[in-house]
Amino acid sequence: MAQTLPMAEAAQTNLAGLTKNDYKGLPSTLCQGCGHNSIAAQVVTAAYEMNIVPQNVVKFSGIGCSSKSPTYFLNRSFGFNSLHGRMPSLATGALFGDITLKGIGVSGDGDSASIGMGQFKHTMRRNTNMVYIIENNGVYGLTKGQFSATAEVGLTLKKQGVNQYMPIDICMEAIASNASFVARSFAGDPKQVKELLKAAFAHKGIAVIDIISPCVTFNNQDNAYHSYSWGKDHEAPLHEISFIPARDEIMLPDEFEEGSVREVEMHDGSSIVLKKLEKEYDPTNRYSALNILEQSQENNWLVTGLIYLNPSKPALSDKYNLVDTALNRLDESSLRPGPETINEINSLMF
């Protein structure tokens, strides 16, 4: 009986001759209702709809809840769950193996905006050929709820007290470091997430998508930017680590129009304010991009959409004039200089 389940879906194949199942990963081990799960689902859908061959994609991550995600999609792609904050360097080296491969990295705000800030910014300036998703929830999940660098001033967390420091705006950092594709979205707006993922896949170079992806378990205080707060009067001890109540992921109930502002109601009545960029917004202007981010900071919005795009900047691998064959398929005949060269080398030594 159970074996017949996937059959209905399997019947439909895309132009790559694959079913949606061929894009799936293992079942998620994250909390139920975690925004990261719907992002993983959108990666599957976007890749399927774009007819991407999974073997042409390599998955990367750092360390943290977000970094577990690459196992939840594209099982047929190679993947590497690396070190905290060091996904960018690992991906940079790995993608030189075969520059026809597209990288997709999943990181978090702890991973990219704190320990990995240096690598994050340097991979922007190098324009590594990968989709760089940051599942941003303002909190460290796997270590049970500490402030991340994207947490807003004044946020209160049970064991941490009140956050005193200004948050880091990942999109602004990316643009400041000369990223070529910078977007922001909200995990509860799967349509936008999917469309941005498709655009990111199509982009040659680094494509950053900062996705607000609320932590259902640890960053759930009233008025928290990244919250999914559970009811204040709920019986469940929200910070009791041995009990994680199951709950539904917050999804936008209807179409979120371009240019509109949307206040998203959380479980406990707290809210975040999303502003979707206007249809006419020109993402190719770096000045406007910084300007809109500055404005959104002033207004306490989280602006979503494609914020900045420079499609003509050469990707990292374009700068190396590499041979046509993938480097990792070269053999001794092209890697070891011929025996006739050694005498000349010795003669150069004095």
Add this chain to the structure above:
Amino acid sequence: MGQLIKNDFSIIVGTANGSGSQTSNSTILRALFKMGIPVSGKNLFPSNIQGLPTWYIIRASKDGFIARREEREIVVAMNKKSFEKDFASVTTGGVFYYDDSFGTPPAREDITIYPMPVKQIIREASDVPSNLRDMISNMVYVGILSQMHGIEMDKIETALSFAFKGKRKAIDLNLDVAKAAAAWAAANLQKVDPYVFEPMDKTHGLIMSDGNLAGALGSIYGGVQFVGWYPITPATSLAEELNEYLPKLRQSPDGKATYAVVQAEDELAAIGMCIGAGWSGLRSMTSTSGPGLSLMTEFVGLAYYAEIPVVIWDVTRIGPSTGLPTRTSQGDLNFAVNMGHGDTDNIVLIPGSINECFEFGWRSFDIAERIQTPVIVLSDLDFGMNQWMTEPFLYPDSPMDRGKILWEDDLDKLKETWGRYLDVDGDGIPYRTVPGNRHPAAAYFTRGTGHDPFAKYSEEPDVWEENLNRIKSKFITAKKYLPEPIIEKNGSSKEAIITLGSTVYAVRETVALRKQNEGKEFDLMRIRAIPFSDSVRDFIAAHEKVYIVEMNRDGQLYEELLVNMPDLAGKLVSVAYSDGMPPSASRIISEMQKKESK
């Protein structure tokens, strides 16, 4: 003047860092080399761009000993700041040259003193542009030493031509000053010292190189495809030489590159890139020194456990943090062997000559890919940044070993289910696939977390333990792929010395001197790799007492031997010291004798 002392003394030149003395010092070194005299040059420089005192030691040795000596027969003072110290340092019977603008040194009856009118000679020597005067003034002592001690002027020209890549204007500018200084010395100085150079034929067929260049070239012949690096003294020039020579040696016929070099933002990223590249099937390497190695440790631990080949050159300097960043040491051995948390046993290769820096450059990739693990090549500043005479580089004598790697065809033919961490052959080494392999079954997920033979996530205690034990068994397999130690038998079954790396030069001299002066004989073993070959145990077992000589405080090689062969501990005696200077035989002898008298 008594009996002449020929081709067996040292010249120490004291200059100010950044004054351009490198050219003049290496000119003397190369000229002597071209005269067929065994020679070595050691640059003792400060961590500074300009101004601090720096010394260059040139040793000529008719018997071919090229370690540093403590004796300072000829001292040239070109730096006012170190003038007094330099003067006091001259060995009795020696010679002191000084720039006469520094004043007159106090009287010393036991040495010969020659003033050098540097400014006058420069002024009178042709038309040196005023902006080049300071730099070119170093050629004055080259000319004077040439005249006074017999360095042939045509060999000086050959050396200058090499330094300036045949650019006639620069060669002549320098050569004219050297010739003018030589003429001045001929007319004005009366030779009363016994030190002379005479042509020999003991450098025929040899070349001169530093270890960083040798390591870079060896890596290129080893097929290096990816380099991620970050500048750090004394490892920087290794990466720079890769940048210099890769385009010459490794471009395809249509001018495209078979390699990529990325200067990273730090060592954390440098090693991350290299491990990423190694994971995707590239021969990848980095070069660094102690502080960089510290930063790379977490990634190396991951590579050990995730079984990713990568080559790391540690051109060792002394101390943590800055320590003495421009001084040499063998103080990273224990750290390199154990780097990574949890259980690790990294493969360490220790070249003991410049030629071997070249050899380990290519061989390290074969070992890393065969064993699927990081390989650390432990060079040091003395090798890395000093010019050494050496046998010519030898073309690799075995084809590349790419290890157990499966491509699409291999997977098609495979009858069993492939498992990334499955030990099929019983040697601990599994088969790997790399990104870009389009076979639907090729992909796997790499992680530092617990994983089973099929690379699936697992926190099961027995899965973890079995996997870690299998990894351990790789290092037993590794022994047959590692360079064997070199034994130099001197006929003693009683006493022996074990050493490693660049220290061997001073140890060889130690062995010769002790035989000559005391009639004592020592067999010598030079370790070239860890894990140790079984022949190390055999060698120790075959002798009554074995001295372990190395350049670090705690006797790190000694400690590794103790841990591996506790039953032989009673035979081992540690002779370890570390002061940042390249080792000398006289210091080693005195350290050995201290241990013997106990």
